[in-house]
Amino acid sequence: MTDVIVVGSGIAGLTAALHAAERGCHVTVVTKGALADTNTRWAQGGIAAVTATDDTVASHVADTVTAGVGLNDSAAVQTLVSEGPDRIAELVRRGVAFDRAADGDFARGLEAAHARPRVLHAGGDATGAAIQAALGAAVRSAGIEMREHTTVRDLMVAGGRVVGVEVETDGVRRRLTADAVILATGGAGQLYSHTTNPVSATGDGIAAALRAGAAVADLEFVQFHPTALAIGDTFLVSEAVRGDGATLIDDDGRRFAFDAHPDGELAPRDVVARANARAMAAQGGRPVRLDATGLGAERLARRFPTIDAAVRARGLDWSREPIPVTPAAHYLMGGVVTDLDGRTTVPGLYAVGETARTGVHGANRLASNSLLEGAVFGARAGEAAATDTAWPRVEAPAAIALPLVPAAADAPAFSRARLQELMWRHAGLVRHDAGLRHAVGILAAWVADARPRSAEDAGLLLLSQHVVAAALARTDSIGAHFRSDDGDPAVASLPATEALAC
Ligand SMILES: Cc1cc2nc3c(=O)[nH]c(=O)nc-3n(C[C@H](O)[C@H](O)[C@H](O)COP(=O)(O)OP(=O)(O)OC[C@H]3O[C@@H](n4cnc5c(N)ncnc54)[C@H](O)[C@@H]3O)c2cc1C
DSSP states (O other): OOEEEEEOOSHHHHHHHHHHHHTTOEEEEEOSSSTTOSSGGGOOSOEEOOOSTTOOHHHHHHHHHHHTTTOSOHHHHHHHHHHHHHHHHHHHHTTOOOOBOTTSSBOEEOOTTOSSOOEEOSTTTOHHHHHHHHHHHHHHHTTOEEETTOEEEEEEEETTEEEEEEEEETTEEEEEEOSEEEEOOOOOGGGSSSBSSOTTOSOHHHHHHHHTTOOEEOTTOEEEEEEEESSTTOOBOOHHHHHTTOEEEOTTSOOOHHHHOTTGGGSOHHHHHHHHHHHHHHTTTOOEEEEOGGGOHHHHHHHOHHHHHHHHHTTOOTTTSOEEEEEEEEEEOOEEEOOTTSBOSSTTEEEOGGGEEOSSSTTSOOTTHHHHHHHHHHHHHHHHHHHOOSOOOOOOOOOOOOOOOOOOTTOOOOOHHHHHHHHHHHSSSSBOHHHHHHHHHHHHHHHHOOSOOOHHHHHHHHHHHHHHHHHHHOOSOBTTBOBOTTOOHHHHTSOOGGGGOO
16 A cells, blocks of 8 residues: 655645545645644635636636746646636535525636636635635545644655655654655745735745755745735735725825726736835835725625624724735745646655646736645645656756855844845845845855754745745746836835734
8 A cells, every 4th residue: 555645734735635545545644733724724715717608728728827927837727727627526525615606506706817707715705714624524534644733844865765754743753654745835925024824834845845856946936915904914805805896095095006007906916916015115114005995894794704804803894994905925836846746856755736836827826726726736646646656757947056145244143034024025026136136145144054943944044045046047027026126116115024013
């Protein structure tokens, strides 16, 4: 029997685990927190797939490639979109109660940059929670071994092959061997001082894969969401709120988004995020405001129950007054290079979901495609891990070497908050050569400092070096990667974390 270890319990990891177990493998899921401590459970907007008779694979493919500015891997996009409907059927079979229209068909939302209404949701804005709950229950009833509150610290490599993981539970380290390891550790929003991601999103899997010699790519492509609540934990306020008519205003009550794009608040995500950043810079770093007062209390509570509760829990009544919002790091398009079955460039090691770079998102992700990615490529990786008898060559884009810049002599002592602030300012929404080189020097100084730091911080530091190197290497602006080498006020004037507690 093949022993498979899946690291992470979001949509990608649990889907992979179920498919490997259904192929007869002994599967162990190892996860850092409780089973439901994932990015998946926070997904609000929904999951995109072709399920309507008047929708087509070609249309969803075209929208995905337009969002990705053509840098997408076309085979990966075709796979994602054409296998999407089967994975939706699987989610329904596993118990996800997607919202339905009066005729019993799926209720389909139309999201920005989708040509057709194809976004399925559950519980209004609680899609991720519904998926997480159904897959969690399925994994438990399948008898898959779950090790919660167990963190993978590193991969075990022998003879050029991954043969297991080193884990830590309650401060105790041990080794778990396996025939195949599937990394499904999600994204790395914690690289930045403002993020919609939970604290667990520290990019551990990508850092471990780098240490094991796996190829990574597209790390310069970080998606920033335009509207996170500018209070404490930067809770995401979905695009759908703007889709329903909420507007963005500055301190003077002016709708500034039309300065950046004719579609105003409904322009592509990265355009609106930069418009917000510039407006904030122009008003001394104070957050801009999302004005949803025109929607009314009843509609806000009915359409957006999760956001409504979160906003009110933070002491705000958004039916009466505009709420403070800021851009925040949201999604990592790049990651560990894989083929269409999740295989990485290191035999025995698979990667899926936000951890992986299949090339499906190109330079920018189409909204609601990431849950689908977890389901489609999770299933494929689970099947491959169960059946692979040989390891084909996995092609990877040319590696980007870390730049040789001397360590900064004036670097402050390392702390995670300082790392996040450095990344926010110099490898965030707007990047330029001087800022990136400054970041390289500071990062080099922190790496050279031999003082002990946590394994998570060491991973964040390693990943930061690779994100900055990739951003430095790509000198043109494309998709989510925006270079402004003439200088842009949006970079320097974004508020420090403390200033967000307005
Ligand atoms: C607020 C928010 C809203 C979103 N809305 C949408 C949406 O509407 N539609 C959409 O398509 N996408 C959305 N996304 C993106 C989407 O939710 C994620 O990209 C997706 O859920 C990632 O799934 P995953 O399985 O790859 O990783 P995750 O769901 O993040 O799971 C990662 C798992 O790995 C575990 N882990 C991490 N490190 C370790 C370690 N060292 N050892 C052991 N376990 C570890 C974590 O604890 C977790 O269990 C949203 C994201 C956020 C943050």
